[in-house]
Amino acid sequence: MFESISDQIKNYKKIVFVTGAGISQESGIHTFRGNEGLWRNYDLMKLATIDAFYENPKLVWEWYNDRRSNIFQAQPNQGHNAISELEKYAQVVVLTQNIDGLHKKAGSSNVLELHGSIVKIKCSVCDYNEDILTEISDFPPLCKCGNILRPDVVWFGEPLPQDVWQNAIDFASECDLMVIVGTSFVVSPANTLPLYAKQNNATLIEINPETTEMSGEMDEIIRNTSVEILPKLVSLFKK
Known part of the structure; x- marks a missing residue:
């Protein structure tokens, strides 16, 4: 060795x-490509795209909230x-x-x-971003400007x-x-x-x-x- x-x-x-x-x-922490629990019927690779987010932001946020909960408990x-x-x-x-x-x-x-980081969220339109270390209860969460907030992570197809x-x-x-x-x-x-x-x-x-x-x-x-x-x-x- x-x-x-x-x-x-x-x-x-x-x-x-x-x-x-x-x-x-x-x-x-569950690996990204593992289908755990209630998400086993979804293609998680397809959920992590900007198209999936705009098609069903509530579903994508529910998945990321599950991931956030798992990650926040990890040491x-x-x-x-x-x-x-x-x-x-x-x-x-x-x-x-x-x-x-x-x-x-x-x-x-x-x-x-x-x-990127799952701790961070950002607006899908304006320049707002923030660290959020608590559970998110409203899906999808909205920015003060009225547009949808998203996880500040790099999705497939994004640079x-x-x-x-x-x-x-x-x-x-x-x-x-x-x-x-x-x-x-x-x-x-x-x-x-x-x-x-x-x-x-x-x-x-x-x-x-x-x-x-x-x-x-x-x-x-x-x-x-x-x-x-x-x-x-x-x-x-x-x-």
């Missing part, structure tokens, strides 16, 4: 983590906490596809939420916020070590981030129980969960 980096661990000064649903699943796990702890030893940036906010809750100070994405590219292009955790890398453009790191001759490590689209590009692959492995990575920096 970590054979490719054990001899040079102290030389890594800029570390980027790219994280996906796998790391949060261990905190009890960071040992994987999240290990990434936060690693800031004691190196410059650490987290590029996450997750919308649950658990990296920030764990104490990570430099987190780029590529796909990533350009400032966030450009910063993600910059961090990936400058890192010494990139650790990819719990993501299948089937979603673009996040799946291009390892290529930017590779151009900088960074070491790439994948931590995932399953083979992914980018496994062939990795310098080291660890087929295990983040809860098991990330604390061991931190222990290398402590030696």
Whole structure:
């Protein structure tokens, strides 16, 4: 384990983590593609689109409210906490596809939420946006301007916020070590981030129980969960 980096661990000064649903699943958050409970009869991939929202905003909001309830109850796990702890030893940036906010809750100070945050809501028309940490009771909720509020997340077919994405590219292009955790890398453009790191001759490590689209590009692959492995990575920096 970590054979490719054990001899040079102290030389890594800029570390980027790219994280996906796998790391949060261990905190009890349902994966996006899982059909849980009363939503099992819906194609959730189709619910997460702007077309679905305008066709039936009440249904989309009910689904997101279920997700919000699940996420608000979740706590960071040992994987999240290990990434936060690693800031004691190196410059650490987290590029996450997750919308649950658990990296920030764990104490990570430099987190780029590529796909937005379920904590945030915004108006579908005006510039209003706000963090809402409570349950939403009226579906769909309305803005003061009278238009429908929506979750401040990136839906299928929508572009990533350009400032966030450009910063993600910059961090990936400058890192010494990139650790990819719990993501299948089937979603673009996040799946291009390892290529930017590779151009900088960074070491790439994948931590995932399953083979992914980018496994062939990795310098080291660890087929295990983040809860098991990330604390061991931190222990290398402590030696």
